[in-house]
Amino acid sequence: MRAQRPARRTPATDALSLDTKSRILDAAELLFMEHGFEATSLRQLTAAAGVNLAAVNYHFGSKEELFQAVLTRRLDPMNQERIDLLARYEREAGSKPLTCEKILSAMLIPALRLSRDEKRGGKHFLRVLGRAYADPAPFIRNFLSAQYAGMIARFKEAFLKALPHLTKQELTWRLHFVMGALSYTLAGTDSLKLMLQVITNDQDNDELLLQRLAPFLAAGLKAPLGDAKKLELVSGD
Amino acid sequence: MRAQRPARRTPATDALSLDTKSRILDAAELLFMEHGFEATSLRQLTAAAGVNLAAVNYHFGSKEELFQAVLTRRLDPMNQERIDLLARYEREAGSKPLTCEKILSAMLIPALRLSRDEKRGGKHFLRVLGRAYADPAPFIRNFLSAQYAGMIARFKEAFLKALPHLTKQELTWRLHFVMGALSYTLAGTDSLKLMLQVITNDQDNDELLLQRLAPFLAAGLKAPLGDAKKLELVSGD
DNA sequence: GCATGATTCAAACGGGCGTTTGAATCGTGC
DNA sequence: GCACGATTCAAACGCCCGTTTGAATCATGC
Incomplete structure (x- = not known):
């Protein structure tokens, strides 16, 4: 079900157009700091990262695994x-x-x-x-x-x-x-x-x-x- | 809507039969320690205290005010x-x-x-x-x-x-x-x-x-x- | 240029949340 | 012994949660 990372990269001309994974990690780092783990919902997190709601479960498996990845x-x-x-x-x-x-x-x-x-x-x-x-x-x-x-x-x-x-x-x-x-x-x-x-x-x-x-x-x-x-x-x- | 405390007291023969308020505070202290504030639900808390779900809002106003009372x-x-x-x-x-x-x-x-x-x-x-x-x-x-x-x-x-x-x-x-x-x-x-x-x-x-x-x-x-x-x-x- | 697998997406799932309500019950002062 | 306010209770409200699904889209190797 989970995927191996493909070779695709967006051209690094725009610092904001990172990996979906990186954008999730960056948004999670910020929101977990501001509100804590429990009080941060995947909906606000994915919205802040500009990715689809399902992306966290697709790339990291679960909210808990995302937190471990952030750390x-x-x-x-x-x-x-x-x-x-x-x-x-x-x-x-x-x-x-x-x-x-x-x-x-x-x-x-x-x-x-x-x-x-x-x-x-x-x-x-x-x-x-x-x-x-x-x-x-x-x-x-x-x-x-x-x-x-x-x-x-x-x-x-x-x-x-x-x-x-x-x-x-x-x-x-x-x-x-x-x-x-x-x-x-x-x-x-x-x-x-x-x-x-x-x-x-x-x-x-x-x-x-x-x-x-x-x-x-x-x-x-x-x-x-x-x-x-x-x-x-x-x-x- | 909120009540003044009445003079009622259960006879202090049984240490377990405290005030509703005290039982809520004791259960909250324990559960907030074990799971934290966000991860503790009022349903498990009131069940542990042996009181009705609505008792927290009746006696303390809200979950946040309960936490402040615990502190x-x-x-x-x-x-x-x-x-x-x-x-x-x-x-x-x-x-x-x-x-x-x-x-x-x-x-x-x-x-x-x-x-x-x-x-x-x-x-x-x-x-x-x-x-x-x-x-x-x-x-x-x-x-x-x-x-x-x-x-x-x-x-x-x-x-x-x-x-x-x-x-x-x-x-x-x-x-x-x-x-x-x-x-x-x-x-x-x-x-x-x-x-x-x-x-x-x-x-x-x-x-x-x-x-x-x-x-x-x-x-x-x-x-x-x-x-x-x-x-x-x-x-x- | 089509097959293939990776990724994104909108939608829905089942469930738990904090809070409110209004009726039932309780305990006391008169 | 009744009236009244304090308390308890079962039920429901509306909302948001983490996760799953299956189809659409994308990027690549042949």
């Missing part, structure tokens, strides 16, 4: 870029262990590059991704853990060398916090900016943002092990 | 508890400024208390909340910024005193990161635990978690101001 289109290259950058840093450092900041850079820079690249969906995609992290739908959760498993394992190994005072378990938690702050920050809904009264007119916004995030995360990662007595559920007064 | 029921007391705890700490400290860790405790402890209180919805609510942070629906975003404005302003003021080396703007960003790591962590979907291969059998899970989160966040908040040259978008090799 994988950007996420696979970004995570590969992270791994490659980390490998390059390690090569350049020779036998010396990388600093925590350097490893963090290998995580943040590809995300920042993507966010600034309007031709690759820019910020739209990162918002969709940040929202997907919090989505309880099983097909999303399974997809994301599969997508991230390799990259996370690779970076955990690198951080372990850079932070020898941490146990494996402690590092796992701290990486969890890092991912939290990162996804929350990159997904950055406007309401939260409003909530914190951040002024965000600037276009180089994200660059400034990551320059602030990196020292924060590096300090957190390097923190000494906690006393396990700092937080007490004191009830009486 | 406000827990969030208002929790944020008030945070403010009160901070005030108590300040009183106890006299004229000395609070430490960063102490202020953080005032933020984290009420959340931890709530998360461990099964009678107040326990973890369910915090997941709903974490997910709401990432939701693009305007009615949710406006509601959340209104709910948080007072609490955040109060804590920002306290942190400013504890961290005199930070500018107001820098602190705003760091609080943004703190909220990100906190909400992501408390919302903690299982997929992310899976992704990071965290073993989470323990029931006192959340307590351990916050004991790890607090030193991480404190270190991040106390970090020296960044160089603004650490992150470079180097492209060539």
Whole structure:
């Protein structure tokens, strides 16, 4: 029933006359960001893409598979870029262990590059991704853990060398916090900016943002092990 | 059309025979956590609560207003508890400024208390909340910024005193990161635990978690101001 | 220039959605 | 013990959903 892609291409003179598949992916990226997965209907999506309603099921199979395609289109290259950058840093450092900041850079820079690249969906995609992290739908959760498993394992190994005072378990938690702050920050809904009264007119916004995030995360990662007595559920007064 | 609450109460001998309103709120909290707002239908919700389909519209007006009621029921007391705890700490400290860790405790402890209180919805609510942070629906975003404005302003003021080396703007960003790591962590979907291969059998899970989160966040908040040259978008090799 | 398979299209399918309605029931104050 | 407002209930309303269908159109290889 599904087709192999034929060799046909529209002459690339008009940037708007892309593949049907690409037009669907672009419209989906935008609308999933604006309204979320559940609240975006295939009717408004195909209308925005200028394609027939049935095209999504024809090219992607289902709405869920379309969502996974939206994610994988950007996420696979970004995570590969992270791994490659980390490998390059390690090569350049020779036998010396990388600093925590350097490893963090290998995580943040590809995300920042993507966010600034309007031709690759820019910020739209990162918002969709940040929202997907919090989505309880099983097909999303399974997809994301599969997508991230390799990259996370690779970076955990690198951080372990850079932070020898941490146990494996402690590092796992701290990486969890890092991912939290990162996804929350990159997904950055406007309401939260409003909530914190951040002024965000600037276009180089994200660059400034990551320059602030990196020292924060590096300090957190390097923190000494906690006393396990700092937080007490004191009830009486 | 809407009614004032009458004095009627079922005899509290049976914990399951609550108000219709409370039963709806409890079922909504659970289902919104499991499936999200959009993916939860009023039919399954009212069936789970054991009430008539029309009861949601009768008691709350609409599905959206029900969602706000679910949030406000827990969030208002929790944020008030945070403010009160901070005030108590300040009183106890006299004229000395609070430490960063102490202020953080005032933020984290009420959340931890709530998360461990099964009678107040326990973890369910915090997941709903974490997910709401990432939701693009305007009615949710406006509601959340209104709910948080007072609490955040109060804590920002306290942190400013504890961290005199930070500018107001820098602190705003760091609080943004703190909220990100906190909400992501408390919302903690299982997929992310899976992704990071965290073993989470323990029931006192959340307590351990916050004991790890607090030193991480404190270190991040106390970090020296960044160089603004650490992150470079180097492209060539 | 026709056969073939890929793609597009309009239309319809069955079903679930949030909300409304108006009558039945309940609980209380008089 | 009755009147009245609060609450519950079954049923229906109108609408939009994701998906499927089968015919029309297109692009290509022979």
